Amino acid sequence: FEPSSYNEQQGNGGETHQQAGDDVATLTSAQGIPVADDQNTLRYGARGPALMEDFHFREKIFHFDHERIPERVVHARGYGAHGYFELTDSLQDVTRAAIFQNVGERTPAFVRFSTVAGSKGSFDVARDVRGFAVKLYTKEGNWDLVGNNIPVFFIQDAIKFPDMVHSVKPAPDRDFPQAQSAHDNFWDFISLSPESFHMIMWVMSDRGIPRSFRFMEGFGVHTFRFLDSNDRSTFVKFHWKPKQGLQSVVWNEAVKINGADPDFHRRDLWSAISSGDFPEWELGVQLFDEEFAEKFDFDVLDPTKLIPEELVPVRIVGRLVLDRVVDNFFAETEQVAFCTQNVPPGIDFSNDPLLQGRNFSYLDTQVKRLGSPNFTHIPINAPKCPMAHFQQDGHMAMHNPVGRANYEPNSWGAAGGPRENPKQGFRSFASEETGPKRRLRPESFSDHYSQSRQFYISQTPIEQKHIADAITFELSKVERPDIRSRVVSHLLHIDEDLATTVADGLGLPLPELAQGTQPTRTDLPPS
Numbered sequence: 069f070e071p072s073s074y075n076e077q078q079g080n081g082g083e084t085h086q087q088a089g090d091d092v093a094t095l096t097s098a099q100g101i102p103v104a105d106d107q108n109t110l111r112y113g114a115r116g117p118a119l120m121e122d123f124h125f126r127e128k129i130f131h132f133d134h135e136r137i138p139e140r141v142v143h144a145r146g147y148g149a150h151g152y153f154e155l156t157d158s159l160q161d162v163t164r165a166a167i168f169q170n171v172g173e174r175t176p177a178f179v180r181f182s183t184v185a186g187s188k189g190s191f192d193v194a195r196d197v198r199g200f201a202v203k204l205y206t207k208e209g210n211w212d213l214v215g216n217n218i219p220v221f222f223i224q225d226a227i228k229f230p231d232m233v234h235s236v237k238p239a240p241d242r243d244f245p246q247a248q249s250a251h252d253n254f255w256d257f258i259s260l261s262p263e264s265f266h267m268i269m270w271v272m273s274d275r276g277i278p279r280s281f282r283f284m285e286g287f288g289v290h291t292f293r294f295l296d297s298n299d300r301s302t303f304v305k306f307h308w309k310p311k312q313g314l315q316s317v318v319w320n321e322a323v324k325i326n327g328a329d330p331d332f333h334r335r336d337l338w339s340a341i342s343s344g345d346f347p348e349w350e351l352g353v354q355l356f357d358e359e360f361a362e363k364f365d366f367d368v369l370d371p372t373k374l375i376p377e378e379l380v381p382v383r384i385v386g387r388l389v390l391d392r393v394v395d396n397f398f399a400e401t402e403q404v405a406f407c408t409q410n411v412p413p414g415i416d417f418s419n420d421p422l423l424q425g426r427n428f429s430y431l432d433t434q435v436k437r438l439g440s441p442n443f444t445h446i447p448i449n450a451p452k453c454p455m456a457h458f459q460q461d462g463h464m465a466m467h468n469p470v471g472r473a474n475y476e477p478n479s480w481g482a483a484g485g486p487r488e489n490p491k492q493g494f495r496s497f498a499s500e501e502t503g504p505k506r507r508l509r510p511e512s513f514s515d516h517y518s519q520s521r522q523f524y525i526s527q528t529p530i531e532q533k534h535i536a537d538a539i540t541f542e543l544s545k546v547e548r549p550d551i552r553s554r555v556v557s558h559l560l561h562i563d564e565d566l567a568t569t570v571a572d573g574l575g576l577p578l579p580e581l582a583q584g585t586q587p588t589r590t591d592l593p594p595s
């Protein structure tokens with residue numbers, strides 16, 4: 069930066085005019101018209117009214133007036149970086165996905181980490197789930213693994229997502245609380261939705277306040293399918309394991325950090341990458357077949373359950389390295405659009421009802437957020453492999469079909485554009501589906517407490533204390549005593565000491581066991 073390279077002049081009113089020169093570009097309007105004066109509007113006389121004719125002023129203000137786009141309805145506050153995925157162990161035996169064939173091959177990646185509940189301007193070290201969304205620009209199109217730093221989710225069915233999110237976002241009448249779960253509405257919803265307790269245990273643990281994005285795990289959460297070249301299916305769960313290790317802060321630190329530096333996590337990621345300390349995660353997969361899945365006591369389609377790693381070990385197959393910060397936050401981190409339905413050939417969905425709902429939701433919300441079905445034309449969203457289709461027109465269309473034909477089949481031969489490719493194209497798993505149309509929750513989704521308890525007892529005593537402290541603190545902010553009691557009545561199903569500690573901390577009598585829920589089961593999946 070060389071301030072002296074500008075030709076600097078003072079205007080009549082003492083305003084500074086920095087003028088273009090040999091090595092300093094000429095300022096232009098968005099139409100490319102060179103601008104002579106960017107300090108003063110065009111007026112009638114030096115002290116007269118501003119003129120409508122001043123197209124430079126009007127264009128500049130018009131564009132500024134339209135700078136904001138809607139923030140994401142969830143995960144509004146996020147931070148992204150570029151990098152690559154490198155395969156270290158071929159998965160040729162279970163999937164035909166190109167990204168998993170050749171050891172050593174690198175695939176460009178973009179990752180966005182986020183909090184879920186807070187608005188775009190909220191603070192980083194909130195007690196919350198963290199989004200861990202990975203876009204992999206594979207040779208066969210984009211694969212988005214849109215995960216979180218917690219392996220399970222609050223709800224079992226996507227139809228409950230708007231309710232769950234409404235409950236955690238600020239209450240509609242008062243617009244607070246803004247960025248934490250200390251909230252009557254949130255705990256009201258949770259206490260009436262026992263399926264959420266496994267995730268609640270994770271969020272109230274140290275995992276809910278990570279020290280930085282670099283020290284978190286990531287999970288695809290749902291059970292997905294791998295398909296090999298014969299369309300044979302293997303179930304798969306995806307894990308990202310940080311090479312940096314796993315670290316959290318404690319609540320007192322989080323409160324102070326948020327006050328002192330609301331940008332703590334984004335600053336940490338930017339600084340690490342900018343100084344060459346590139347964060348790295350291993351990609352792990354848990355693989356199992358349908359027959360094995362049948363043996364679990366829980367349903368592998370239930371997103372409130374994880375597959376215990378001692379039963380299905382995590383096989384490490386690659387590494388993700390983040391080595392480049394963005395050039396422009398808005399163009400890349402804000403405009404990136406992840407969607408669970410973006411999967412290449414060789415990867416497929418399971419019938420997890422949450423995943424099926426997500427596949428609809430992301431695309432729908434992104435048309436609103438980014439304003440046009442052509443958001444795939446934005447460089448951060450565009451595939452880096454050849455693309456050929458007949459989609460056309462719409463707002464901001466940049467890549468319309470070339471030539472005469474914009475349909476197929478057609479009889480224009482090779483000039484008629486692309487055609488389908490049964491061998492290399494995406495094929496869904498031909499699963500057999502039977503049964504009546506219904507809205508009933510399956511019986512196999514009904515055990516809400518076994519894995520909650522398993523998580524709690526796997527924690528060290530100090531970690532267990534953090535969980536009890538967090539729940540007590542959060543519930544102490546809840547005004548209605550019946551909501552507090554209802555939460556404790558569920559905790560009794562998980563661990564009596566935990567429930568008693570929380571009840572004592574709140575000065576509550578120990579309530580009855582939560583009613584209307586399934587009996588507690590202590591058994592775990594088969595060994």
Ligand code: HEM
Nearest residue numbers: 140143180199200201215216221226229289425426429433
């Ligand atoms: C955004 C993860 C469930 C709807 C996100 C993002 C992540 C994420 C990481 C942020 C993406 C980004 O950085 O741009 C998850 C996980 C879920 C889950 C792991 C459960 C396992 C759901 C469900 C729905 C949903 C059930 C709706 C049915 C959305 C929407 C956005 C979003 C609308 C905003 C997308 C945008 O504006 O670009 N989710 N989510 N999510 N999620 Fe989810």
